[in-house]
Amino acid sequence: MLKKELIFQDRNHKKSLLVMMKILKVLPVYILFGLLFVSCSASVQLPEYASAEEAYNQGRYQTALTFINRAIEIQKDQSNFYVLRAKANYKIGNKKSAMDDLNKALSLEKSFSALHLRGKLFLENIELEKAKADLRSAYDLNPESADLLFDLGYLEYLNGENQLALEYYLNASKIDSKNPATYVNIGNLYAMMGDSKLAIDNYSKALVLDTTDGVAYYNRANEKMLTGDFVGAIEDYENSLLIDSTNISTLFILAEAKTKINDFAGALDNYSTIIKLDSSSAKAYYLRGISEVKIEMTDRACFDFKKAGELGYFDAYEMTKKYCEPKQNTKKKVQKKSER
Numbered sequence: 001m002l003k004k005e006l007i008f009q010d011r012n013h014k015k016s017l018l019v020m021m022k023i024l025k026v027l028p029v030y031i032l033f034g035l036l037f038v039s040c041s042a043s044v045q046l047p048e049y050a051s052a053e054e055a056y057n058q059g060r061y062q063t064a065l066t067f068i069n070r071a072i073e074i075q076k077d078q079s080n081f082y083v084l085r086a087k088a089n090y091k092i093g094n095k096k097s098a099m100d101d102l103n104k105a106l107s108l109e110k111s112f113s114a115l116h117l118r119g120k121l122f123l124e125n126i127e128l129e130k131a132k133a134d135l136r137s138a139y140d141l142n143p144e145s146a147d148l149l150f151d152l153g154y155l156e157y158l159n160g161e162n163q164l165a166l167e168y169y170l171n172a173s174k175i176d177s178k179n180p181a182t183y184v185n186i187g188n189l190y191a192m193m194g195d196s197k198l199a200i201d202n203y204s205k206a207l208v209l210d211t212t213d214g215v216a217y218y219n220r221a222n223e224k225m226l227t228g229d230f231v232g233a234i235e236d237y238e239n240s241l242l243i244d245s246t247n248i249s250t251l252f253i254l255a256e257a258k259t260k261i262n263d264f265a266g267a268l269d270n271y272s273t274i275i276k277l278d279s280s281s282a283k284a285y286y287l288r289g290i291s292e293v294k295i296e297m298t299d300r301a302c303f304d305f306k307k308a309g310e311l312g313y314f315d316a317y318e319m320t321k322k323y324c325e326p327k328q329n330t331k332k333k334v335q336k337k338s339e340r
Contacts, residue, residue, distance in 0.1 A: 006188045006222070007215045008154075009181035046071050049081065056088055064088045079109035086117060095121060112141040116148055123155055131155055146176035153185065162189055180206035184216050187223075196223040214243035218250060225253070230260040248274055248281075255287065264294040282311035289319060298323055 052067035068085045075081065086101035102118040105111065119134030135152050142148065153168035166189045173182045187202035203220035206213055221236035237254040241247065255270035271288035274281055289304035302324035308316035 006191055006219055007184075008157075008188055009184045009215055046074060048074065049078075049084070052084055052088075056084060056091075061088045061091045077108060079105040079111055079114065081105075082108070083111065083113045083117070086114070090117065090121075095124075110137070110141075112138050112145075115141070116145070116151070120151060123151060123158075126158070128155065128158060132159075144175060146172045146179070146182075149175065150179075150182060150185075157185075157189070162192060165189060166193075178209060180209040180213050180216065183209070184213070184219065187216075187219060191219070191223055196227050199223045200227075212243060214240045217243075221253070221257075225257060225260075230257050233257045234261075246277055248277055251277075252283075252287075255291075259291070259294075262294075264291040267291045268295070280311060282308045282313035282316075285311065286313045286316045286319070289316065293319075293323055 048067045048071035052064045052071060055061075055064035055067060065085065065088045068081060068088065071078075072081050072085065082101040082105035086098040086105065089095070089098040089101065099118065099121055102114050102121070105114040106118065115134045115138035119131045119138060122128075122131035122134060132155060135148065135155060138145075138148055139152065149168045149172035153165045153172065156162075156165035156168060166186065169182055169186045169189065173179075173186065176182070183202045183206040187199045187206070190196075190202060191199035200220055200223050203216045203223070206216040207220070210216070217236045217240040221233040221240065224230070224233035224236060234254060234257045237250055237257060240250050241254065244250070251270050251274050255267040255274075258264070258267040258270065268288055268291040271284045271291065274284040275288070278284070285304045286308035289301040289308065292298070292301035292304065302320065305316040305320045305324065309320065
């Protein structure tokens with residue numbers, strides 16, 4: 001069976017992390033979401049700050065930076081000014097400047113927003129001890145933030161504390177029950193713990209909230225494969241492909257699922273699609289050849305086995321010996337008889 005992947009999501013419901021099924025190998029995840037503002041009376045009176053905040057909330061981050069820079073020129077001792085500038089820089093990918101501003105903000109005031117965002121930056125850099133210190137300090141200030149609980153869940157996941165990570169995600173879902181990404185990640189943790197039923201239940205919750213969530217379809221399909229629900233898995237993989245039609249990994253697993261119910265013609269179509277997307281895929285030629293053998297298209301299978309072998313898939317040569325050489329020998333014998 002092909003290896004399947006669990007796809008973790010960030011708080012904004014985007015793909016962010018691939019984890020090979022049953023292998024606890026983690027790549028960095030990028031988690032972006034809103035932070036609370038802490039405004040003091042002095043800053044509220046500055047129109048530059050108000051304009052910067054409005055621009056930020058509208059997604060006009062460069063404009064927000066222009067206004068907040070003016071505000072800081074007027075008042076250099078306002079912690080929340082630096083937090084807002086850090087957030088705007090973070091949104092445009094200027095993370096070093098964001099970190100500098102957060103350090104400045106925290107030297108002025110230990111605010112939830114600054115601790116949370118700095119902890120997030122440490123988390124992205126896989127500086128787990130620093131991330132843990134900031135996120136735990138933020139938790140002490142606001143234990144009811146679903147966004148923070150989501151980040152703490154991911155932190156503990158990276159630390160290998162899956163049960164604790166699950167608890168944070170479950171608490172986040174109680175506070176904010178409308179975020180599909182939370183349920184996807186809860187499902188992933190149950191999947192890693194071997195509980196396919198609860199994994200499927202949570203992926204299904206995510207899909208109730210967002211029927212276009214390709215990640216939830218894909219991960220739920222993986223669990224259905226493990227439980228033997230191949231028809232259900234096929235449906236979910238196909239729904240995932242409606243959202244990302246060129247995902248070769250999904251096409252491979254969909255084809256595998258079809259072979260489980262003896263739909264070799266359907267699998268053949270999927271392998272053909274893969275070959276159109278990547279004509280150098282030796283595995284696709286080889287597996288298409290296997291499907292062609294199953295539906296007695298031996299001539300085409302022999303072509304595919306030959307092509308797979310040329311591309312370096314050496315198992316294909318064994319299939320050539322088994323299905324193609326006997327046929328060629330038979331043809332030679334027939335020719336000799338006709339010559340006599």
